[in-house]
Amino acid sequence: MSCSSASAAIRPADALPDEEEDPGTTMRALVKSADGPGLTLDTARPIPGGGKPVANDVLIRVTHAGICGTDRHIWEWDDWARGRVPVGIVTGHEFVGVVEKIGPAVTTVETGWRVSAEGHITSGHDYNSRTGNAHIARDMQIIGVDRDGCFADYIMMPESNVWRVHDSIPDRVAAVMDPLGNAVHTVMEAQVSAKSVLITGVGMIGLMAVTVARAAGAARIFVVDVNPKRLELAKRLGADEAFDGRQSTEEMIREIQRATRGEGADVLLEMSGAEAAIDAGFSALRNGGTAAMLGLSARPITLNLNKHVIFKGAKVLGINGRQMFQTWYQMEDLLLAGRVELDEIITHEMALEEYERAFGLMESGEALKIVLKIGGV
Numbered sequence: 001m002s003c004s005s006a007s008a009a010i011r012p013a014d015a016l017p018d019e020e021e022d023p024g025t026t027m028r029a030l031v032k033s034a035d036g037p038g039l040t041l042d043t044a045r046p047i048p049g050g051g052k053p054v055a056n057d058v059l060i061r062v063t064h065a066g067i068c069g070t071d072r073h074i075w076e077w078d079d080w081a082r083g084r085v086p087v088g089i090v091t092g093h094e095f096v097g098v099v100e101k102i103g104p105a106v107t108t109v110e111t112g113w114r115v116s117a118e119g120h121i122t123s124g125h126d127y128n129s130r131t132g133n134a135h136i137a138r139d140m141q142i143i144g145v146d147r148d149g150c151f152a153d154y155i156m157m158p159e160s161n162v163w164r165v166h167d168s169i170p171d172r173v174a175a176v177m178d179p180l181g182n183a184v185h186t187v188m189e190a191q192v193s194a195k196s197v198l199i200t201g202v203g204m205i206g207l208m209a210v211t212v213a214r215a216a217g218a219a220r221i222f223v224v225d226v227n228p229k230r231l232e233l234a235k236r237l238g239a240d241e242a243f244d245g246r247q248s249t250e251e252m253i254r255e256i257q258r259a260t261r262g263e264g265a266d267v268l269l270e271m272s273g274a275e276a277a278i279d280a281g282f283s284a285l286r287n288g289g290t291a292a293m294l295g296l297s298a299r300p301i302t303l304n305l306n307k308h309v310i311f312k313g314a315k316v317l318g319i320n321g322r323q324m325f326q327t328w329y330q331m332e333d334l335l336l337a338g339r340v341e342l343d344e345i346i347t348h349e350m351a352l353e354e355y356e357r358a359f360g361l362m363e364s365g366e367a368l369k370i371v372l373k374i375g376g377v
Helices: 069-076 078-083 177-190 206-216 227-236 249-258 275-284 304-310 327-335 352-364
Strands: 025-030 040-046 057-065 093-101 114-117 155-157 162-164 198-201 220-225 241-244 265-270 285-293 315-318 344-353 369-373
Touching: 025 352, 040 352, 057 114, 057 352, 069 078, 069 352, 093 155, 155 327, 162 241, 177 206, 177 265, 177 285, 177 327, 198 275, 206 220, 206 227, 206 265, 220 227, 220 275, 227 241, 241 249, 249 275, 275 285, 275 304, 344 352, 352 369
Parallel strands: 198 220, 198 265, 220 241, 265 285, 285 315, 344 369
Antiparallel strands: 025 040, 057 093, 057 155, 057 369, 093 114, 114 162
């Protein structure tokens, strides 16, 4: 979205909490309380660390948090979630809030700051952490997936993960920096400039990828999905052609080949995690093309490696999270320049207590991105 008029949404300084105020000992939190579908609103969850950060910890009062596809996997408790997420965890991994308290060793973060945070946490000692790829560190944990997350009044984060939000970025956008970062990282890793791009799955992150790919200079953007409204929105955001995945896959492939000198798309951005969409996407990818895979499958899938990867000579990129912190700088620059459009993607803002309705709207397809308003303004 353009941030030129965003300042009206910024929380005024006099609304910031008193840094000496004691937040108490308990809070509200959405918890994966049982081995089955759904979440529970716990109104007496202990505040992380008893509300007293130690060492380099930062206690953040969460004001807004976004619901994304991963949260839906956890809500529905599919095979992936059941095999990864521990019962009893506080869910949620994308948020904006206000720094409430800081640990005694914190030197780069101040109370009262409006912040978001990188949700991938690592000790920083393994090979990937020390070579610029901490987001795929061997000991990496994701908030709301492997450890307590942000669907709560408070979250504790390491100082090194905290990101101060620019004054021109409103809360509803700052709350979804995490998934925007997924889209930015996927697009940038695939190097889409001056290339034809096929995006399979235009849910929330897929739609973000459309606007990011356009900003990054993609020559032509094709999208496929089974939701007509999302296909229409994708075209408004910059897609050149939109295909209904419920119709002929062969015709879609022929249309993409006709538009690309008979070759197929240069780049596949896979955002759906659906087996049929993945197969169609690789079929429409040209020989020697690049496939960037972000979408999570609910269960293991079958892929024809011989046809789609080996004999095609395809370059396949597994995308997990965001570069720490290169992607955050890229996101901020794109937002401040007004190069990405999020207004129509963020469809709902709802109170934390409305979480059951919120997940229902996502399951029905009526909602794209929902931002939960957790703390008072």
